[in-house]
Amino acid sequence: MSDKQELLQPIKIGAVQLKNRVIMAPLTRCRATNEHQAPDQKHIDYYTQRAGAGLIISEGSEVSEKARGYPFVAGIFNEAQVEGWKKVTESVHNAGGKIFCQLWHVGRTSLPDYHDGQLPWAPSAVDPETELRNAKGEKKQTVAPHAMSKEEIKQTVAEFGHAAANAKKAGFDGVEIHSSNGYLIHQFFNNKSNVRTDEYGGTNENRARFFFEVLEAVKESWPENHIGCRLNPSLHGVFGIEGTPDTIPFFDYLVSRLNDHDLAYVHMSEPFTDVSDIDFLESDIAKHFRPIYKGNLMINNEFDRESGNKVIANGNADLVAFGKLFISNPDLPHRFELKAETADWNQDTFYSQGREGYTDYPTLEEEKAN
Template sequence: MTDALFTPFTAGAIDMKNRVVMAPLTRNRADNVTGEVNDLHVEYYRQRAGAGLIITEASQISPVGKGYLATPGIYSDEQVAAWRKVTDAVHAEGGRIVIQLWHVGRISHTSLQPGGAAPVAPSAVAANVKTFTENGFEETSTPRALGLDEIKATVEDYAHAAKQAIAAGFDGVEVHGANGYLIDQFLKTGANTRDDEYGGSIENRTRLLFEVMEAVTDAIGGDRTGLRLSPYSPANGITDADPTPLFTHAIKGLNRFGLAYLHMVEGATGGSRDLKEGESIAALRKLFEGPYMANNGYDRDMALDAVASGAADLVAFGRPFISNPDLVERLERDAPLAEGDRQTYYGGGVEGYTDYPRYDEADAA
């Protein structure tokens, strides 16, 4: 009998051949000026099309949304044309692929911003973390607070990027609302000190999230829209005074959009799954009425158990997909996983990107 993890699943309008998802992974190999992907990306994603669903590396919705060197965009027609080669290649292999829509907010540096301007955020509160620039890892720049007209324009940027994604052949989009980036900054008190309709109360701090989700789902349909959240993660210096009621309100409010899925970072991003007393991913998960995608430190046994028990409909794997292009096949066969080379995770070319062998190839060698 086939384990449930390896059986087909439909999330909204997206039909998947299995329930193993490739999580978004920033790799810093796009053109730093134009934000266009290239032939390397085509091969990288094609190799990993055995996943039930690929979520691309986070891609900025506008030039202001950029926060790291050589990350791709999805706002210009040239970027759309470049991404079309990727989606065509994945579809030719029978895969499904969505793009993660990204605005980094304060997690940026003046050298990465148009005209060398300060990054934008809900409030002028520095993150005190590092980002990746031409000089390597540098401290992020102190942001300036967005004006109300700029917030409205940013919401429109998300909708435009979603339409561009569909034009590029993607099966849908995932809005990045996690890991200390712009939407997460509005949600959490540690970055949002506003005293207008976007700050203060939980209703106000969730306003941007709901406005973005409404704009994106109006543009391309809820059944082609996913969302990533990280309720309890301190990633990129983000904190909240009381996250459980915040995310209870947020997740309940998402049900009206008919989303394809909710993708949740369970615990600290890329770190501990342990939570404080009173914090519960399972309790939050129960509030969401659509498909649930689990993420954070899953191994084969955890993933098998999560799907078999109904704790999750889909399980996203990140770093294992870097060094195992055939990860689904390895998991199904219970074959050993190759270790990735951390020195080649961010930036560079073929090495550590498209040169990891499949298990059969490695075995033959």
């Protein structure tokens, strides 16, 4: 039997050649503490340390002020942010890495605190009934959001397009449309969060309409083969998203339609919660969607070296994204190559504001030197 590790084999995604299939997942880290919410030297160091990834997907970058729902997130909607990201991408490229920008709008998963007291925007006025922190760290309950008008939907689509153009200016290798995890685009997908009766609600085609309009706006700046998207089909009980008997058929429809587009990849998450006792949701996302999607399929959530190699070897995915393991192991592909132990992460510093738990995790060589 060959000892070849599938994770360490090169692959071309769309127009972008990757040196391996160990992908750094998008990770919100809340380190942009300056007045412009722009990346700074901390971000440059953090991403450059992890340039051994086949591809880095940036933390979710807000496409506009309206997209906000978390403190100290590095956005992609103003000039200072573009300049900050430009320094990040240049440094990552100099270190031999590739990096995509994840375009993010949280929709109703926000608080009025982030919008000068105004309601967050969403497809429908349905409260996700969850608890979030404001910029002062105070826990607050969400509220019923403002149901977007058709004009506001158009405005938001344009904001995604503007953010994609900014990502191009900032020197990214491509973009990922964040259409997952209970945020705005996912809220359009789900028939509990989207109860509209116009052309953006009801049927599969209508609930997918906003996503495809965003895709068209992004394509004004990027060819399709530099664009990825992220989906979480079996998300259940997170940010007010609940699966229904219509959920998997909707994602079957959506993913089938994506075959008509020459995307770099589709990035899917295995379930965040145990859905094995819910007969209308899928417990094995990669296995279910691999026969449906003909392009590059990226999978994530709770994978390690062994399970990551296995899912590719079994033909159920082409790439594997790692989140927490990349936080505490900046040299993760190198550790995989040597089959070395991986370091544990400190969850207490996931969303803190300094360098601790961000840029101070040592590489394997640095560990040995100490």
